[in-house]
Amino acid sequence: MAIQTRIGPVTDSLSAICEHIQHSTGCKHDKVPAVVKKLLSSWQAKECYEHISPVSIPSHAQIIDIVNQARRILFPGYFTKTKLHASNLEYYIGKETTDLYEKLSEQVTMAIRHDCRRHGQPCTACEEQGHQIALAFIEELPQVAAILASDIRSTLDGDPATDNPDEVIFSYPGLLATSVFRVAHVLYTLQVPIIPRIMTEYAHSLTGIDIHPGATIGPGLFIDHGTGVVIGETAIIGKNVRIYQGVTLGALSLPRDAGERLRNKKRHPTIEDDVIIYSNTTILGGDTVIGAGSVIGGNIWLTESVEAGTKVLLKRPELIYSHSF
Amino acid sequence: MAIQTRIGPVTDSLSAICEHIQHSTGCKHDKVPAVVKKLLSSWQAKECYEHISPVSIPSHAQIIDIVNQARRILFPGYFTKTKLHASNLEYYIGKETTDLYEKLSEQVTMAIRHDCRRHGQPCTACEEQGHQIALAFIEELPQVAAILASDIRSTLDGDPATDNPDEVIFSYPGLLATSVFRVAHVLYTLQVPIIPRIMTEYAHSLTGIDIHPGATIGPGLFIDHGTGVVIGETAIIGKNVRIYQGVTLGALSLPRDAGERLRNKKRHPTIEDDVIIYSNTTILGGDTVIGAGSVIGGNIWLTESVEAGTKVLLKRPELIYSHSF
Amino acid sequence: MAIQTRIGPVTDSLSAICEHIQHSTGCKHDKVPAVVKKLLSSWQAKECYEHISPVSIPSHAQIIDIVNQARRILFPGYFTKTKLHASNLEYYIGKETTDLYEKLSEQVTMAIRHDCRRHGQPCTACEEQGHQIALAFIEELPQVAAILASDIRSTLDGDPATDNPDEVIFSYPGLLATSVFRVAHVLYTLQVPIIPRIMTEYAHSLTGIDIHPGATIGPGLFIDHGTGVVIGETAIIGKNVRIYQGVTLGALSLPRDAGERLRNKKRHPTIEDDVIIYSNTTILGGDTVIGAGSVIGGNIWLTESVEAGTKVLLKRPELIYSHSF
Numbered sequence: 019m020a021i022q023t024r025i026g027p028v029t030d031s032l033s034a035i036c037e038h039i040q041h042s043t044g045c046k047h048d049k050v051p052a053v054v055k056k057l058l059s060s061w062q063a064k065e066c067y068e069h070i071s072p073v074s075i076p077s078h079a080q081i082i083d084i085v086n087q088a089r090r091i092l093f094p095g096y097f098t099k100t101k102l103h104a105s106n107l108e109y110y111i112g113k114e115t116t117d118l119y120e121k122l123s124e125q126v127t128m129a130i131r132h133d134c135r136r137h138g139q140p141c142t143a144c145e146e147q148g149h150q151i152a153l154a155f156i157e158e159l160p161q162v163a164a165i166l167a168s169d170i171r172s173t174l175d176g177d178p179a180t181d182n183p184d185e186v187i188f189s190y191p192g193l194l195a196t197s198v199f200r201v202a203h204v205l206y207t208l209q210v211p212i213i214p215r216i217m218t219e220y221a222h223s224l225t226g227i228d229i230h231p232g233a234t235i236g237p238g239l240f241i242d243h244g245t246g247v248v249i250g251e252t253a254i255i256g257k258n259v260r261i262y263q264g265v266t267l268g269a270l271s272l273p274r275d276a277g278e279r280l281r282n283k284k285r286h287p288t289i290e291d292d293v294i295i296y297s298n299t300t301i302l303g304g305d306t307v308i309g310a311g312s313v314i315g316g317n318i319w320l321t322e323s324v325e326a327g328t329k330v331l332l333k334r335p336e337l338i339y340s341h342s343f
Numbered sequence: 344m345a346i347q348t349r350i351g352p353v354t355d356s357l358s359a360i361c362e363h364i365q366h367s368t369g370c371k372h373d374k375v376p377a378v379v380k381k382l383l384s385s386w387q388a389k390e391c392y393e394h395i396s397p398v399s400i401p402s403h404a405q406i407i408d409i410v411n412q413a414r415r416i417l418f419p420g421y422f423t424k425t426k427l428h429a430s431n432l433e434y435y436i437g438k439e440t441t442d443l444y445e446k447l448s449e450q451v452t453m454a455i456r457h458d459c460r461r462h463g464q465p466c467t468a469c470e471e472q473g474h475q476i477a478l479a480f481i482e483e484l485p486q487v488a489a490i491l492a493s494d495i496r497s498t499l500d501g502d503p504a505t506d507n508p509d510e511v512i513f514s515y516p517g518l519l520a521t522s523v524f525r526v527a528h529v530l531y532t533l534q535v536p537i538i539p540r541i542m543t544e545y546a547h548s549l550t551g552i553d554i555h556p557g558a559t560i561g562p563g564l565f566i567d568h569g570t571g572v573v574i575g576e577t578a579i580i581g582k583n584v585r586i587y588q589g590v591t592l593g594a595l596s597l598p599r600d601a602g603e604r605l606r607n608k609k610r611h612p613t614i615e616d617d618v619i620i621y622s623n624t625t626i627l628g629g630d631t632v633i634g635a636g637s638v639i640g641g642n643i644w645l646t647e648s649v650e651a652g653t654k655v656l657l658k659r660p661e662l663i664y665s666h667s668f
Numbered sequence: 669m670a671i672q673t674r675i676g677p678v679t680d681s682l683s684a685i686c687e688h689i690q691h692s693t694g695c696k697h698d699k700v701p702a703v704v705k706k707l708l709s710s711w712q713a714k715e716c717y718e719h720i721s722p723v724s725i726p727s728h729a730q731i732i733d734i735v736n737q738a739r740r741i742l743f744p745g746y747f748t749k750t751k752l753h754a755s756n757l758e759y760y761i762g763k764e765t766t767d768l769y770e771k772l773s774e775q776v777t778m779a780i781r782h783d784c785r786r787h788g789q790p791c792t793a794c795e796e797q798g799h800q801i802a803l804a805f806i807e808e809l810p811q812v813a814a815i816l817a818s819d820i821r822s823t824l825d826g827d828p829a830t831d832n833p834d835e836v837i838f839s840y841p842g843l844l845a846t847s848v849f850r851v852a853h854v855l856y857t858l859q860v861p862i863i864p865r866i867m868t869e870y871a872h873s874l875t876g877i878d879i880h881p882g883a884t885i886g887p888g889l890f891i892d893h894g895t896g897v898v899i900g901e902t903a904i905i906g907k908n909v910r911i912y913q914g915v916t917l918g919a920l921s922l923p924r925d926a927g928e929r930l931r932n933k934k935r936h937p938t939i940e941d942d943v944i945i946y947s948n949t950t951i952l953g954g955d956t957v958i959g960a961g962s963v964i965g966g967n968i969w970l971t972e973s974v975e976a977g978t979k980v981l982l983k984r985p986e987l988i989y990s991h992s993f
Contacts, residue, residue, distance in 0.1 A: 058761065103397060115375050184537065189544040215838075226895045271963070300947060331990075333986035429720065570872070588916065642969050662981065664978055665981075666979070
């Protein structure tokens with residue numbers, strides 16, 4: 019029998035402790051040092067993971083702050099208490115952008131330094147690179163704002179439940195996830211380590227939509243509801259694509275040693291312009307191409323290409339109805 | 344070929360910048376003004392979205408605050424540090440309710456003003472309406488508390504993993520989503536713009552359960568686990584209905600111009616009293632009615648009505664077993 | 669017709685109120701006392717739920733704080749601003765562990781007291797038990813750190829998108845959910861009421877991964893993407909198991925009075941060592957055993973055991989392709 023009952027050693031020591039609880043009158047703090055010693059030795063032996071280093075790791079909190087600051091710049095007046103008007107707008111955006119640049123420089127520098135150390139490389143120009151990448155990033159902001167405007171228009175075209183762009187910006191999880199993805203993707207393209215994935219995981223946590231920052235996504239994306247959507251690292255998505263909740267654009271089944279072997283291969287599908295994919299459908303494989311204008315029904319499992327202009331439906335499996343139960 | 348590689352212009356400018364990084368020694372801040380100018384002109388040209396206006400938009404943070412305050416009133420003693428007892432309870436609830444009324448008045452007024460401006464209408468009685476709607480809202484609180492008590496009882500009846508109402512109130516995502524929905528639905532019925540959807544999206548973000556504030560849901564709802572549940576705007580759900588994770592009550596496939604054409608039509612199904620719907624089942628269409636007392640199995644795709652007292656199961660698709668791989 | 673239109677009484681009173689809005693010039697605050705009185709009487713009549721008691725209930729915020737403090741101890745240097753190095757590490761871990769012990773003692777004591785009161789039992793040794801359980805918990809931390817190291821290694825083996833343990837610790841939702849589960853499971857095993865479930869629901873909220881604290885899970889678990897994963901209370905999972913998004917390890921269909929009848933029965937499946945389960949597959953039933961080394965394809969519904977070393981695929985349901993639509 020291959021299964022342990024409970025996590026073995028834990029249970030044993032716990033039952034001893036539980037017995038101890040019944041009979042003792044408490045020893046309390048004097049057990050702390052032994053625990054600390056055990057933890058320290060597990061890190062010294064490299065059995066467990068630590069980040070004990072003079073080189074700082076990027077800060078989770080700062081990165082989330084950067085994402086939200088970028089959203090305040092990209093959608094001015096929506097996520098701030100400051101009332102914006104024509105006369106203070108330039109000042110406001112200027113200040114926010116400068117501030118974003120400073121913070122991002124610092125975090126990118128940390129991320130690069132951290133990666134240099136990880137690969138045992140010297141870190142000769144990390145700070146300079148951090149500044150330049152942050153600069154390249156803010157120079158992309160107008161382009162990102164324009165693509166996000168196309169995403170909002172697609173949402174209004176596709177959703178009968180709203181005709182209000184403010185509502186889309188304020189409360190649509192699809193737009194939130196897409197916004198964070200577009201920001202993270204710029205940093206991914208600039209080959210920033212670790213930070214892009216922290217950004218998209220922040221959006222995943224808020225929305226249930228998991229878009230890898232490496233995915234290539236054209237303008238006009240509309241993800242409705244979105245919980246459970248997974249878009250893999252090497253997926254390519256064209257213009258004006260609409261995707262519903264639970265859709266996976268994923269990799270074909272992975273062997274046990276997948277990590278090593280398949281890194282940097284195209285593992286995820288290509289979705290051409292104007293495709294609609296209904297809820298809970300799974301499309302897999304790096305060679306799978308869904309041709310432009312196709313409509314893929316819900317609950318479908320597709321691992322083969324579909325030519326342009328095709329509608330694909332599931333021949334419904336038989337249902338069994340009964341009335342006595 | 345319909346697909347762009349990367350988002351074209353971004354890549355081009357980025358590769359130029361990357362080259363720049365290798366050869367330059369940094370220009371830094373002096374690039375910020377050009378970025379700001381580009382953003383400003385995109386807003387002036389109405390190509391991108393902004394909310395630059397003397398009329399404030401409702402505050403996300405305040406609306407979430409209102410939701411949590413309503414929960415503190417509806418479930419006193421669960422989500423507060425203050426120890427409540429018979430002698431301070433009336434004072435505590437009175438203070439919280441008055442405070443909720445004030446905050447809600449303010450946000451509803453903002454939401455109505457914002458909507459007046461959006462439709463180019465004069466805003467003659469927005470503040471008065473804000474007060475009256477906030478008042479109507481707090482007068483519904485006892486009724487909402489009673490319905491939520493029925494939801495808790497349904498949860499205890501349906502879930503073998505707990506017999507403790509405190510645990511349900513404290514940590515069940517289904518009850519959290521249902522509570523926020525019931526609060527948001529009162530405001531939806533009072534025709535408050537924008538705020539109800541922000542509330543339910545807050546719950547969606549926390550639970551993965553996406554209930555549109557417009558849905559009509561009777562007492563005794565139990566949603567178990569809940570991640571991926573979608574309940575559409577015009578869905579109607581009877582009493583004592585039980586729903587598991589991944590269930591969609593949605594619209595049939597939408598044409599590309601769905602946004603315009605289908606607004607205000609009944610697009611989502613009707614689920615009568617005492618129905619159970621198992622995990623990952625999808626029920627679609629405004630004319631689809633699931634008759635009282637029916638049990639719908641998991642993983643089913645239903646677009647037709649089912650008469651009362653029917654059990655529906657999927658005839659399992661054939662599985663392929665292999666032992667050499 | 670079994671369905672109410674709207675939640676009956678609410679609508680009626682609301683339409684009256686809406687009319688009122690049109691004709692009145694506002695009464696405002698003077699309606700608050702009547703609302704408060706109605707709420708008070710619903711609690712007195714035990715129709716609604718309250719926690720008005722001299723015995724404090726555990727604090728949601730404190731419990732989340734404890735979870736995050738445990739993560740700071742288990743993964744030192746990742747989630748803290750303090751730069752850790754060899755000379756301050758012991759001090760840092762010592763301080764955090766002592767602090768965790770104090771906070772946990774307090775919350776466990778509250779949880780036990782609260783449970784004593786709920787069952788009408790005297791609370792003779794609650795505080796002493798709180799201390800002893802907190803002590804037993806911190807003594808398990810080295811063991812938990814070791815199991816989590818195995819989970820990280822499995823993630824790196826199984827995911828082609830990363831080769832960086834820091835990225836896994838920093839931004840992988842599967843590891844976050846697994847970490848919180850392993851912490852909560854220790855408290856569950858120590859029979860702490862209410863707290864373990866609050867912990868795992870916190871992780872569920874952040875990741876969409878719903879692992880009951882009672883599940884038994886061996887080392888080397890890798891959950892990829894994870895949104896929609898449900899692992900039930902009595903599930904047993906072996907070593908080095910890999911699970912993708914949307915997988916349910918659940919109970920067979922539950923009768924209406926399931927709550928009472930099935931508590932404390934094994935209702936969820938057993939997954940032996942080295943099994944891979946692809947996305948959106950559902951495996952149900954307390955007697956279902958998936959033998960060691962098996963691979964279960966995506967989108968499958970399994971309610972029967974599978975012997976060791978079996979590959980199970982869905983015979984794909986027929987698809988319908990059309991080109992004129």
